[in-house]
Amino acid sequence: MEHTRYLIAGSSHAALEAITAIRMHDAEGTITVVTRDAHLPYSPTVLPYVVSGKSAPEQIFLRDDDFFARNRVAYRPNAALVGLDAAANVARLADGTALGFDKLLLATGATPVIPPIPGIDAVDYHVLRTLDDALRLREAAPRARRAVVLGAGLVGMHAAENLVKAGASVTIVEMSERLTSGYFDAIAAGMIERAFTDHGATIRTGSRVVRLERTEAGSRLTLADGSELDADLLLVATGVRPDLAYLAGSGVDHDKGILVDDAMRTSRADVWAAGDCAQARGFFGDDKIMNAILPDAAAQGRIAGMAMAEDPGLRDYAGGVPLNTYHFFGRHAISVGRAAVPEGGEERVRHDPQSGRYVRAVFDGDGRLTGMFGVNEFFDGGVMAQLIVRRMDLSAERERLFANPLAVGRELMSRTWR
Amino acid sequence: MGRAFNTIAFDASKCDGCGDCMIACAQAKTGTDDVARSRIQIVGRDQAFELALCRQCADPKCVTVCPAGALAKDGASGVIGWDESKCVDCLLCTIGCAYAGIALDEASGHVAKCDTCDGSPACVPACPHGALRYVTTAHIYNEVGDWEDLFAPGLAGCQGCNTELLMRHTLRRVGPDTVLATPPGCVPGMGSVGYNGATGTKVPVFHPLLTNTAAMLAGIKRQYKRVGREITALAIAGDGGASDVGFQSLSGAAERGEQMLFMVVDNEGYMNTGMQRSSCTPYGAWTSTTPVGESQRGKTQDAKNLPLIMVNHRCAYVATASTAFMEDLYAKLDRAIEASKSGFAYVHVYSPCTTGWRFPTQLNIEVARKAVETNFVMLWEYTPDTGLHFTHPVDDPLPVTEYLKAMGRFRHLDEAQIEHIQRKVVENARFVARLAEQGEAGVVA
Numbered sequence: 001m002e003h004t005r006y007l008i009a010g011s012s013h014a015a016l017e018a019i020t021a022i023r024m025h026d027a028e029g030t031i032t033v034v035t036r037d038a039h040l041p042y043s044p045t046v047l048p049y050v051v052s053g054k055s056a057p058e059q060i061f062l063r064d065d066d067f068f069a070r071n072r073v074a075y076r077p078n079a080a081l082v083g084l085d086a087a088a089n090v091a092r093l094a095d096g097t098a099l100g101f102d103k104l105l106l107a108t109g110a111t112p113v114i115p116p117i118p119g120i121d122a123v124d125y126h127v128l129r130t131l132d133d134a135l136r137l138r139e140a141a142p143r144a145r146r147a148v149v150l151g152a153g154l155v156g157m158h159a160a161e162n163l164v165k166a167g168a169s170v171t172i173v174e175m176s177e178r179l180t181s182g183y184f185d186a187i188a189a190g191m192i193e194r195a196f197t198d199h200g201a202t203i204r205t206g207s208r209v210v211r212l213e214r215t216e217a218g219s220r221l222t223l224a225d226g227s228e229l230d231a232d233l234l235l236v237a238t239g240v241r242p243d244l245a246y247l248a249g250s251g252v253d254h255d256k257g258i259l260v261d262d263a264m265r266t267s268r269a270d271v272w273a274a275g276d277c278a279q280a281r282g283f284f285g286d287d288k289i290m291n292a293i294l295p296d297a298a299a300q301g302r303i304a305g306m307a308m309a310e311d312p313g314l315r316d317y318a319g320g321v322p323l324n325t326y327h328f329f330g331r332h333a334i335s336v337g338r339a340a341v342p343e344g345g346e347e348r349v350r351h352d353p354q355s356g357r358y359v360r361a362v363f364d365g366d367g368r369l370t371g372m373f374g375v376n377e378f379f380d381g382g383v384m385a386q387l388i389v390r391r392m393d394l395s396a397e398r399e400r401l402f403a404n405p406l407a408v409g410r411e412l413m414s415r416t417w418r
Numbered sequence: 419m420g421r422a423f424n425t426i427a428f429d430a431s432k433c434d435g436c437g438d439c440m441i442a443c444a445q446a447k448t449g450t451d452d453v454a455r456s457r458i459q460i461v462g463r464d465q466a467f468e469l470a471l472c473r474q475c476a477d478p479k480c481v482t483v484c485p486a487g488a489l490a491k492d493g494a495s496g497v498i499g500w501d502e503s504k505c506v507d508c509l510l511c512t513i514g515c516a517y518a519g520i521a522l523d524e525a526s527g528h529v530a531k532c533d534t535c536d537g538s539p540a541c542v543p544a545c546p547h548g549a550l551r552y553v554t555t556a557h558i559y560n561e562v563g564d565w566e567d568l569f570a571p572g573l574a575g576c577q578g579c580n581t582e583l584l585m586r587h588t589l590r591r592v593g594p595d596t597v598l599a600t601p602p603g604c605v606p607g608m609g610s611v612g613y614n615g616a617t618g619t620k621v622p623v624f625h626p627l628l629t630n631t632a633a634m635l636a637g638i639k640r641q642y643k644r645v646g647r648e649i650t651a652l653a654i655a656g657d658g659g660a661s662d663v664g665f666q667s668l669s670g671a672a673e674r675g676e677q678m679l680f681m682v683v684d685n686e687g688y689m690n691t692g693m694q695r696s697s698c699t700p701y702g703a704w705t706s707t708t709p710v711g712e713s714q715r716g717k718t719q720d721a722k723n724l725p726l727i728m729v730n731h732r733c734a735y736v737a738t739a740s741t742a743f744m745e746d747l748y749a750k751l752d753r754a755i756e757a758s759k760s761g762f763a764y765v766h767v768y769s770p771c772t773t774g775w776r777f778p779t780q781l782n783i784e785v786a787r788k789a790v791e792t793n794f795v796m797l798w799e800y801t802p803d804t805g806l807h808f809t810h811p812v813d814d815p816l817p818v819t820e821y822l823k824a825m826g827r828f829r830h831l832d833e834a835q836i837e838h839i840q841r842k843v844v845e846n847a848r849f850v851a852r853l854a855e856q857g858e859a860g861v862v863a
């Protein structure tokens with residue numbers, strides 16, 4: 001049986017950071033990367049831009065063959081992990097081969113959730129997670145006249161914008177009362193919604209699809225209120241979750257994701273997990289959370305790689321902080337930290353409908369920043385994230401920071417950690 | 419081996435917030451005077467100014483979080499480059515960077531960051547106060563890194579000591595055709611003379627007495643000459659060995675014009691034997707033989723100025739140097755090697771001692787820099803033809819307290835002692851400046 005010192009399943013952000021971290025400390029140990037994908041590594045985050053045509057598909061790869069050669073990494077595309085014997089340290093791959101390992105990193109990310117709507121199996125729909133998904137959607141988008149997007153998370157909104165720009169009449173159907181929930185409050189979500197409706201899209205929040213039927217042109221959706229929508233292009237973007245079928249019988253504990261400690265180690269000593277497939281401690285409380293964002297996948301991958309290589313520089317995971325940026329119709333939104341106001345804390349909101357600038361800052365009862373949100377108001381998200389993670393008492397700076405997050409954030413940065 | 423890179427350095431104490439750097443950057447990068455578009459941002463208020471600028475990190479988070487492969491660190495220049503054709507304007511890089519080094523340029527709609535203007539940053543010459551410097555010392559490390567290291571790996575110095583840097587750089591530069599003398603002191607203590615019958619160097623090395631280093635080396639050089647072999651005779655000695663018991667042989671060799679390069683690593687005391695005072699220990703400093711107690715408060719005499727004494731031997735070359743100014747040190751090393759072919763070359767390098775001077779191990783270079791910035795140490799060189807001139811004049815020195823407070827050996831000083839030291843600094847600076855003026859006017863020459 002073939003054997004490798006480090007086996008990494010997945011080839012995206014978490015996996016790539018782990019490779020770098022391992023090689024930083026262990027120049028020799030054999031590394032094998034097995035991935036379900038057929039391509040060189042790329043980011044799911046770039047896919048909306050592949051659909052829109054802004055990114056040329058052959059330009060999106062994050063590493064080339066030379067990178068793997070230089071780092072002496074065996075890169076195996078089309079080689080999904082399908083089973084794991086964690087007691088014997090053996091992985092089984094889709095092509096039937098068995099691969100022994102000393103240490104394993106699970107960095108298999110997440111897959112779109114397909115809601116159990118009656119009739120969904122009978123209709124054609126798109127999802128957006130892989131390059132192949134994106135190429136299919138890019139091909140179909142220009143022909144779409146009436147497109148429906150299920151789910152108003154960031155993936156759905158990105159794709160909806162693409163479809164609007166491709167000339168389709170687009171309806172977004174969202175079950176919850178607010179779009180992009182979790183990242184933005186009602187005012188910000190309203191600004192995003194307005195941008196879409198101004199460009200001709202229809203947004204139906206608080207709506208549930210109860211039935212799907214195949215039609216000549218595509219599909220017909222029936223909503224809970226009885227209304228019907230016809231679509232010649234249907235995109236399902238109702239969230240993601242990790243596909244952990246390969247864990248069956250492995251003894252690796254998992255809940256919504258693979259449960260890991262602050263060094264990204266799973267319940268099995270030789271197995272680590274990082275990125276969208278992992279469930280790690282959140283920053284705001286001890287619960288383990290799914291924080292399926294790119295910066296966290298990279299941070300976790302780095303930690304896992306250091307832990308696997310036994311790098312003494314390893315430091316505990318700070319805990320997942322929600323972070324995002326969102327670009328829509330030429331505007332931008334930045335969200336750092338937790339949207340909810342903690343008990344005893346306060347929020348400050350500034351909104352100028354004229355300029356479309358909006359800022360919301362959230363502080364806890366001890367004057368520490370817990371969230372900063374902006375639409376069309378640029379500030380340094382990385383600086384804000386540091387202010388949060390460092391739990392700095394900002395009681396004295398609160399007013400100034402809220403009034404001018406860009407300048408005052410930089411000033412605090414320079415003074416504290418430059 | 420890793421590469422070192424050029425970098426833009428900022429000295430907050432010299433910045434008055436005038437914003438000229440930002441105007442220069444905006445003009446160079448956007449063709450406008452809009453400072454909001456400058457890649458370098460001076461921030462702060464109340465006379466305390468700080469900087470937001472890309473640090474061209476070795477481990478750049480902006481690159482890590484870019485989903486489009488639009489950011490990459492250039493292996494040759496170290497600059498993190500931005501590829502507009504790949505960028506999707508998602509702004510994730512601005513969330514990755516904790517230093518506000520990459521930010522949205524609202525006018526263009528894209529992120530913007532410093533690219534050091536391809537190696538000639540517009541901001542640096544625009545600064546009227548010298549608060550910005552473009553540090554190009556990197557090429558030295560890269561060049562020297564490619565030469566053969568003539569010391570054994572794993573020298574046993576104290577943590578944070580700069581002497582290993584000095585030893586490896588010097589021997590790499592002087593090259594393999596060298597005979598090295600390292601009298602008792604930190605240098606052999608760190609391993610130059612080796613262990614278990616093997617030398618710590620890849621060139622012949624010997625361990626003379628403290629008293630006879632220059633005499634022995636002179637004899638060896640003459641013997642090589644006699645048999646027709648061209649070598650560099652190099653001594654790396656401590657200040658104790660050179661300025662105290664070793665002084666008569668040093669003075670004699672200098673007076674006879676022996677062809678050698680004599681480098682003194684001055685850590686201002688006998689540090690490897692337990693931190694006893696030497697004649698180079700400065701006034702007021704704590705050492706184990708100038709203790710701090712009820713009756714004594716550190717050393718009560720001023721330091722001997724050994725390099726000036728060497729000037730009075732009219733050596734072929736005399737210079738002072740500091741590891742905080744490597745370009746300067748390197749230029750001097752080159753000239754000293756050249757001079758040692760026909761006469762006596764003397765290089766005096768100030769070497770802060772983390773252990774004996776009592777400061778945190780990561781601050782060695784900073785302490786060395788503060789010594790120069792306060793004029794406690796002056797960097798100059800001398801040849802009989804050109805006289806003495808400053809190679810890094812400090813016209814506006816910081817108060818000496820900036821240097822003294824950086825380390826524990828001066829912690830006990832009272833007002834009067836500090837005044838004494840400050841007075842001595844001024845007096846020394848005047849003295850050397852007078853020599854320099856005369857050198858310039860050709861009087862000394």
Ligand SMILES: Cc1cc2nc3c(=O)[nH]c(=O)nc-3n(C[C@H](O)[C@H](O)[C@H](O)COP(=O)(O)OP(=O)(O)OC[C@H]3O[C@@H](n4cnc5c(N)ncnc54)[C@H](O)[C@@H]3O)c2cc1C
Pocket residue numbers: 009010011012013014015034035036037043044045046047048079080081082107108109110128129154155158246274275276277292293294295297323324325326508510
């Ligand atoms: C359209 C879209 C837009 C997004 N926008 C943003 C955004 O703006 N900001 C943000 O922070 N995040 C965004 N994300 C999320 C972000 O892309 C993810 O958080 C990030 O890619 C997670 O990285 P990862 O390495 O954990 O997993 P993934 O990127 O999901 O990669 C998983 C890897 O594992 C491989 N794999 C899967 N199963 C197996 C298996 N069984 N065996 C072997 N290999 C397997 C896959 O082929 C892939 O290489 C977006 C995602 C999408 C889809």
